[in-house]
Structures are given as C-alpha cells and as structure tokens.
Amino acid sequence: MMETHSTGIKSEAEIGGVRGLLRHVYRSVIRHGYPDTPRNRSLVIISNLFLHIHSVRVHKNSLRAGYTLGLGVLSFVFFIILAVTGVILMVYYIPSPDQAYDRIKDLEFVIPGGRLIRNLHRWSAHGMVAVVILHMARVFYTGSYKNGREFNWVVGIVLLVLTLGLSYSGYLLPWDQLAFWAVTIGANIAASPVELTDALGITEYADIGGMTKRLLLGGNEVGADALIRFYVLHCVVLPLAAAVGIGVHFWRIRKDGGLSRPGEKAHGHNGEAP
Amino acid sequence: MSVAVKPEIRRERAFTEPKTYGLMALARGKTAAVDKGPEDTVPTWPTVMILEITLLMGAMAAMMILSLLFDAPLKEIANPAVPENPAKAPWYFLGLQELVGYSALMGGMIIPLIVLIGLALIPYLDRESKGIGQWFSGSTGKRVTLRTAVFSFVLSAGLVALTVNFGWLRSWFPEINQLVIIAINPGTVLVVGVVLWSLLVVRQTKSRRMGAIAVFTFFLVSFVVLTWVATFYRGPNWDFYWSSSQWPGGH
Numbered sequence: 390m391m392e393t394h395s396t397g398i399k400s401e402a403e404i405g406g407v408r409g410l411l412r413h414v415y416r417s418v419i420r421h422g423y424p425d426t427p428r429n430r431s432l433v434i435i436s437n438l439f440l441h442i443h444s445v446r447v448h449k450n451s452l453r454a455g456y457t458l459g460l461g462v463l464s465f466v467f468f469i470i471l472a473v474t475g476v477i478l479m480v481y482y483i484p485s486p487d488q489a490y491d492r493i494k495d496l497e498f499v500i501p502g503g504r505l506i507r508n509l510h511r512w513s514a515h516g517m518v519a520v521v522i523l524h525m526a527r528v529f530y531t532g533s534y535k536n537g538r539e540f541n542w543v544v545g546i547v548l549l550v551l552t553l554g555l556s557y558s559g560y561l562l563p564w565d566q567l568a569f570w571a572v573t574i575g576a577n578i579a580a581s582p583v584e585l586t587d588a589l590g591i592t593e594y595a596d597i598g599g600m601t602k603r604l605l606l607g608g609n610e611v612g613a614d615a616l617i618r619f620y621v622l623h624c625v626v627l628p629l630a631a632a633v634g635i636g637v638h639f640w641r642i643r644k645d646g647g648l649s650r651p652g653e654k655a656h657g658h659n660g661e662a663p
Numbered sequence: 664m665s666v667a668v669k670p671e672i673r674r675e676r677a678f679t680e681p682k683t684y685g686l687m688a689l690a691r692g693k694t695a696a697v698d699k700g701p702e703d704t705v706p707t708w709p710t711v712m713i714l715e716i717t718l719l720m721g722a723m724a725a726m727m728i729l730s731l732l733f734d735a736p737l738k739e740i741a742n743p744a745v746p747e748n749p750a751k752a753p754w755y756f757l758g759l760q761e762l763v764g765y766s767a768l769m770g771g772m773i774i775p776l777i778v779l780i781g782l783a784l785i786p787y788l789d790r791e792s793k794g795i796g797q798w799f800s801g802s803t804g805k806r807v808t809l810r811t812a813v814f815s816f817v818l819s820a821g822l823v824a825l826t827v828n829f830g831w832l833r834s835w836f837p838e839i840n841q842l843v844i845i846a847i848n849p850g851t852v853l854v855v856g857v858v859l860w861s862l863l864v865v866r867q868t869k870s871r872r873m874g875a876i877a878v879f880t881f882f883l884v885s886f887v888v889l890t891w892v893a894t895f896y897r898g899p900n901w902d903f904y905w906s907s908s909q910w911p912g913g914h
C-alpha cells in the first residue's frame with residue numbers, strides 16, 4: 390500500500406519533475422481525488438467554500454421536483470443574474486437628473502450589448518419578485534415553516550421586503566416618465582399619514598407624513614436628491630442587506646436539519662422534546 | 664425520559680434530528696450499505712449540483728430569450744410638468760394602488776403593514792406539528808384552499824365591481840369625513856373578511872393550520888385579483904376600461 394496523504398492521494402512531494410510540480414499545484418487547489426467514491430464526493434462538498442453551504446448528503450424528498458419546484462434556488466439564481474448585470478449597468482450609469490436618462494439611452498443605442506444587459510436586468514427583476522412570491526407560497530402550503538423553521542420563515546419575509554425594495558428603488562433610476570411618476574405615487578403614499586393628521590387637524594404640529602416623504606426623497610419632490618438616495622439604496626444598501634439575509638437563510642436551512650419532509654420527527658428548540 | 668445527556672451534546676442537537684451519518688461514514692472500502700444512503704439520503708455531489716446548474720442555465724436561457732425578444736420600457740425623459748395618466752406602479756404594487764385611491768394611509772401603509780406582520784406571525788399562530796412536508800397538509804387543506812380561493816375571489820372581485828358601478832362612500836356622501844373612509848373602504852372590508860373567514864375555518868376544522876391556510880390563500884387570491892384589475896382594466900384617472908383600446912385620447 391502507498392502512503393496516503395490526508396487527502397487520500399500519494400504525497401506530491403514524493404513525485405519529482407515537472408509532472409510532480411503540476412500535480413502539486415493541482416492538488417493544492419483541488420484537494421481530493423476524482424469524485425466517484427462516497428468519500429471523494431463528500432470531500433468535493435466540504436473542501437469547497439462555495440459548496441460547503443450544502444450538507445454532504447441530502448434527503449431524497451428535498452430533490453423531488455414536485456416538492457420545492459426549484460423555486461428557492463431560482464430566487465437565488467435571479468439574485469445572481471441581477472447582481473452581475475447590475476454591476477455592468479453601474480459602469481455606464483450616472484445618478485444625476487442631467488445624465489441618467491442619456492446614459493440609459495446610450496446603453497440602449499450606443500453601447501454594444503447594452504440593451505441586452507438592460508433587458509436582462511429588467512426582466513430578471515420582475516422574474517425574481519414573481520419567483521420569490523411563489524417560493525413563499527410553496528413553503529407555506531407544504532407547512533415548511535414549522536418544526537424549528539419558524540425563524541427562517543421570518544428571515545424569508547425580510548428577504549421578500551428587500552426584494553420588493555430592490556425592485557422599487559431600481560424603478561426610478563432610468564429617470565423617464567414611467568420612473569418619475571411611479572415613484573411619485575410611492576412618495577405620496579409615504580406622505581399619507583397627513584390624511585390622518587389633517588383629519589385630526591394636527592398636521593401643523595406633527596407632520597409625520599411629510600417627514601417620511603422628505604426622508605425618502607431628500608426633499609418635497611422627486612429630484613436630484615431622491616435619485617441619489619434611490620441609487621445608494623439600490624446599488625449598495627439593499628443588495629448588501631439581501632446578500633447577508635440570503636446567507637442567514639441558507640445557514641438556517643442547514644441548522645434546521647435540511648428541508649422539511651413528510652413524516653419528519655417533531656423536534657423542539659434546544660433539543661427539547663416538544 | 665431520564666437519560667442523562669451531556670450538555671454539549673444536547674446543544675449540538677438543537678433544531679436538528681440526531682444524524683446517524685457524518686464523516687465517519689467515509690471509511691475506505693465498501694460496506695453492505697453501498698448506494699443506499701442512511702435515512703433515505705443521497706450524496707449531494709453530483710445530484711444536487713446537476714439540479715442547481717440546470718436551474719441556473721434554464722433561468723439564464725429563459726431570460727436571454729425574453730431579453731432578445733422584448734425590450735425593457737423606456738419612456739420620454741422625466742418631466743414633472745407632464746403627469747403620466749394613468750401613472751402605474753410596478754405590477755407587484757398595483758394591488759395596493761387599487762386600494763390607495765380610497766385612502767393612501769390605509770391602502771398604502773396600514774394594510775401592507777398588517778399583511779407583512781400577519782405573514783411573519785403565521786408560524787407563531789399556527790404551531791401544530793401535523794401536516795409538515797405535505798402539500799396543503801392533506802385533503803382537508805386542499806378543500807379549505809379551494810373554498811377560500813372561491814370566497815376571496817368573489818369578495819375581492821365583487822368589491823371591485825361594486826365600486827366601479829356604484830362608487831364608494833365619498834360618491835354617496837360627498838361631505839363625509841375622511842376618517843370614516845380611512846376606516847371603511849374595500850381594503851378594510853377585505854381585512855375584516857379574511858379575519859372572520861379564517862376564524863370560521865378554525866372553528867369548523869378545529870385546526871389552526873387550516874386557519875393559516877385560509878389566511879394565506881385569501882391573501883394570495885385577493886392580491887392576484889386586485890393586481891389583475893389594476894394592470895389590465897385601469898386607465899386614465901384610474902377609471903375602469905375592459906381594454907386599453909377604449910381609453911380616451913387615442914392611446
């Protein structure tokens with residue numbers, strides 16, 4: 390028998406020459422043999438930062454297409470498509486009322502592939518909202534918010550709000566009529582507590598609506614300040630928050646013992662029997 | 664049970680079933696359990712990877728085709744002096760916009776807040792542990808879903824039909840105080856409707872899970888109905904038109 394390294398292969402240092410060097414380099418990155426044994430298949434997952442989000446083995450029910458409908462993964466896929474196309478759009482976009490619209494026109498008519506990237510970003514944004522809502526419905530109707538998954542459901546609701554916020558804040562950026570008036574509606578909704586304070590005759594003293602509207606827009610109208618605020622929300626604050634939230638969401642799935650399945654044993658918190 | 668468990672072990676078990684597999688399973692050589700994973704499991708590699716990559720490529724291909732066929736909208740440059748009419752929010756907010764006409768406060772802030780808090784509280788209101796991992800938690804759930812869907816469709820579509828044909832409080836009593844409309848409008852009627860309906864379901868089925876199914880289905884169906892109406896049947900001044908070809912002003 391050969392001496393085995395901790396990764397299950399012959400120690401590279403023992404092989405000389407160029408071939409040995411190349412093997413050494415390869416093995417320093419891919420630290421396992423060909424994944425055709427249970428051991429190496431496990432190592433693929435646990436020795437890779439991106440894959441170790443998965444457990445090494447997964448319950449068959451979690452793979453049933455008719456169970457998850459792939460919707461959670463699709464939500465994440467859309468998030469990734471949006472992040473990549475969004476960064477490309479950022480390279481050309483300038484968040485100022487003087488330039489934003491022209492930059493979008495450039496993307497549409499001048500920059501090679503610009504229109505495709507913008508289309509991808511726009512349609513994927515709609516897709517993500519739809520898929521996240523459907524994912525929530527799948528989780529709900531399969532009763533997957535129970536048995537230790539209560540908190541992950543709440544994390545999901547936060548992700549839903551972030552998804553809607555991302556989509557909505559992006560709506561203003563092209564600075565066209567559609568953007569301007571849709572966001573004006575939103576801002577008027579933010580100002581709507583004046584309905585109550587007006588009816589009570591106390592707007593003068595406690596203008597809650599006006600305050601929230603000014604907080605959102607940085608002024609009383611949708612203008613340059615509003616555009617910058619929406620830009621920062623759309624390109625920095627909300628994507629970061631969503632990325633962190635998705636991380637928590639995935640981590641909790643692992644902590645909650647993988648996906649829900651029929652006939653799973655009820656288990657309470659802290660290992661206590663319910 | 665009075666088995667003494669060391670505290671570390673108990674903590675490790677939090678939220679998960681004790682697993683009978685782990686890296687210990689990775690011994691050299693074959694065992695009698697080859698190809699039949701413990702607890703009905705399969706190795707993540709390659710099955711899950713293949714599924715995930717398929718979803719990734721499928722979604723990318725679909726978006727690519729959509730993007731080659733249809734261009735994202737871009738209207739004239741923003742002009743504060745020329746209001747869009749109708750000015751519509753993106754589709755997922757149109758259901759709310761349908762309610763905002765009566766009261767922006769109730770339709771645009773309070774009801775969304777109620778919906779969000781209600782959704783977040785679902786796992787804490789329904790704490791039954793039956794029916795996990797099963798679509799609709801069984802046949803009763805399917806029946807509740809179906810009946811709730813019919814009821815909420817009739818109620819939400821009926822409210823729209825009522826207001827389109829006969830208006831609402833302000834058209835009947837022009838002098839009415841806005842506080843009354845904030846309190847009583849199609850949005851709040853829907854909220855009261857879902858509360859009463861789900862209480863009824865809980866009483867009849869003696870199950871909170873069924874109550875939760877009633878609430879969620881109600882929310883989903885009225886969301887779809889209102890979004891549909893606002894997307895396809897609302898024109899200038901938020902008036903009702905069966906088709907945008909009937910809009911005045913040659914749109």
Ligand code: HEM
Nearest residue numbers: 457461462464465525528533541542545546548549648649
């Ligand atoms: C950005 C949005 C979201 C992403 C990327 C995401 C991603 C995922 C993924 C990949 C899974 C694995 C199972 C599956 O594919 O269905 C999952 C499960 C889950 N998600 Fe989400 N999700 C999102 C939003 C939500 C929302 C809005 C909710 C509910 C309000 C939610 C609640 C849950 C729960 C409770 C599970 C565990 C399901 C089970 O154990 O069967 N998630 N999510």
